[in-house]
Amino acid sequence: MSRPSVHPVEAPPVTNGGAQNNGPRVRMKDVQGMPGTRGGLVLRLCQFAFAAISLCVMATTSDFPSVTAFRYLVAAVSLQCLWSMSMALVDIYALLVKRSLRNCRVVSLFAIGDGIASTLTFAAASASAGITVLIGNDLNKCAVNHCARFESATAMAFISWFVASPSFLFNFWSLASQ
Secondary structure: OOOOOOOOOOOOOOEEOOEEOOOOOOOOOOOEOEOOOHHHHHHHHHHHHHHHHHHHHHHOOOOHHHOHHHHHHHHHHHHHHHHHHHHHHHHHHHHHOOOOOOOHHHHHHHHHHHHHHHHHHHHHHHHHHHHHHHHHHHOOOOOOOOHHHHHHHHHHHHHHHHHHHHHHHHHHHHHHOO
């Protein structure tokens, strides 16, 4: 009885015009706004500035602790301030040593952190906006409350979220393109 025999055949090496392609892989160029770029640093500093303004305005009102949504806003923008400032310091370091922040683990950390911080900021700003509408329009109690301060703190939190969103999207895009 005869059995068929299989002889594996090796594939010829991939050539590029007769020469083998053993050079380094070409990486995508860093887009401004990604971590480790000047645009990314500007986004981080803007996130920090707007979150800090929101925090300071809300903290200077005497009656913000009486409303849970306002306490949540203070906690969320505090976290946004800490996250944005620490990431701005990482961007400054990367710019000074001319290092690219394209490591998969680092970009994953940035994307997760940006996603969590921006989601919390957006949720807190939305809750605070609902309370300011309730106080101002529905209850007509702006005369006894700090409506203008509440509204401006909420607006600054929304702007901070709006500036944080591109950071998350650039990090997520960079992670997906690796």
